[in-house]
Each structure stands twice: as C-alpha cells, then as structure tokens.
Amino acid sequence: MxxxxxxxxxxxxxxxxxxxxxxxxxxxxxxxxxxxxxxxxxxxxxxxxxxxxxxxxYSIGTKAPLITSGVMVYFLFAALFGGIGVYDYLAKGRLKEFTFIMSFGFIIIGVYVLIKNRKLKLNC
Ligand SMILES: [Zn+2]
Ligand SMILES: [Zn+2]
Incomplete structure (x- = not known):
C-alpha cells in the first residue's frame, strides 16, 4: 500500500x-x-x-459478576414470593400454591437468563 x-x-x-x-x-x-x-x-x-x-x-473486557443485576431481580422476586408463601403457611397455617408457583417460576426464569447471559457474555 x-x-x-x-x-x-x-x-x-x-x-x-x-x-x-x-x-x-x-x-x-x-x-x-x-x-x-x-x-x-x-x-x-x-x-x-x-x-x-x-x-x-456492555462491560466488555471486565470480569462478569457471579450473578448479574438483571438476574438478581428475578431471584429477589423468587425470594419475595417464597417468603410470602412461607410466612402465610407459618402464620396462618394455610398453603398458597400460587406464591410457590410464582417463586418457582422466577427461579426458573432467573436461571434461564443467567445461562443465556453467560453464553452471550452479557453482564447486564
Ligand atoms: Zn504521506
Ligand atoms: Zn483519515
């Protein structure tokens, strides 16, 4: 050239x-x-x-945190619904399936997003 x-x-x-x-x-x-x-x-x-x-x-080139903030929100919701479910069961003696289903759902979504983010190397 x-x-x-x-x-x-x-x-x-x-x-x-x-x-x-x-x-x-x-x-x-x-x-x-x-x-x-x-x-x-x-x-x-x-x-x-x-x-x-x-x-x-996009946090390119930096080390990815173990759990990213987006995934953290799903797990927080999971803990919240789980907590409500457990509280309801212990305090009022009734089992609300709905809260456990929600909690379980959020855990599934959280894990799914976590795996997907790892593959795409997204840290958000
Ligand atoms: Zn020249
Ligand atoms: Zn030039």
Missing part, C-alpha cells in the same frame, strides 16, 4: 477513520490507531471514545 498523499511513499498503516494509507510523514499515532495528521485526528479520538463508552456500557 502506498501513502494516499505521497504516491511514491510506502504506507506504514491506514487511518482509523477514513482508511487511507499513510506514510510516516502523514500518520498521527493517537495511541489507539493511526489518523491523518490534518483531518482525522478528532474523528479517530471520537471513534476511540465511542468504543470505550460502549465497552463500559
């Missing part, structure tokens, strides 16, 4: 923004990829920032 601005010069890399070939003279190293010295430095900085932000949003 040759430099886009200097046809006689070999390119040392390409701009992260516009993908043109760049020689030593034209390239600016942003630290995370090369940019055209004149026109693309800001664009490449913005691209890097967008990538950093989306990495943070």
């Amino acid at each position: 040759k430099c886009f601005n200097h046809i006689d010069q070999d390119a040392i890399g390409s701009c992260k923004s516009c993908c043109k070939g760049l020689c030593v003279e034209c390239a600016h190293d942003t630290g995370e990829g090369l940019a055209c010295k004149e026109t693309c430095i800001n664009d490449v900085k913005e691209i890097n920032e967008i990538m950093d932000r989306s990495k943070k949003i």
Whole structure:
C-alpha cells in the first residue's frame, strides 16, 4: 500500500477513520490507531471514545459478576414470593400454591437468563 498523499511513499498503516494509507510523514499515532495528521485526528479520538463508552456500557473486557443485576431481580422476586408463601403457611397455617408457583417460576426464569447471559457474555 502506498501513502494516499505521497504516491511514491510506502504506507506504514491506514487511518482509523477514513482508511487511507499513510506514510510516516502523514500518520498521527493517537495511541489507539493511526489518523491523518490534518483531518482525522478528532474523528479517530471520537471513534476511540465511542468504543470505550460502549465497552463500559456492555462491560466488555471486565470480569462478569457471579450473578448479574438483571438476574438478581428475578431471584429477589423468587425470594419475595417464597417468603410470602412461607410466612402465610407459618402464620396462618394455610398453603398458597400460587406464591410457590410464582417463586418457582422466577427461579426458573432467573436461571434461564443467567445461562443465556453467560453464553452471550452479557453482564447486564
Ligand atoms: Zn483519515
Ligand atoms: Zn504521506
């Protein structure tokens, strides 16, 4: 590949923004990829920032917590319904199947989401 601005010069890399070939003279190293010295430095900085932000949003590259917040909500509901069921049984001596079915349902959903998140490597 040759430099886009200097046809006689070999390119040392390409701009992260516009993908043109760049020689030593034209390239600016942003630290995370090369940019055209004149026109693309800001664009490449913005691209890097967008990538950093989306990495943070989706927690890419960080260690996944054992139980993610979304899954935690399902287990909380499961515990809540289970707790109500147990309380009702102990305090009033009657068994409400409904609360246990709800509790069980939330556990099933929680485990299902947990497994699915693991496969997709989603941490939310
Ligand atoms: Zn460029
Ligand atoms: Zn050049």
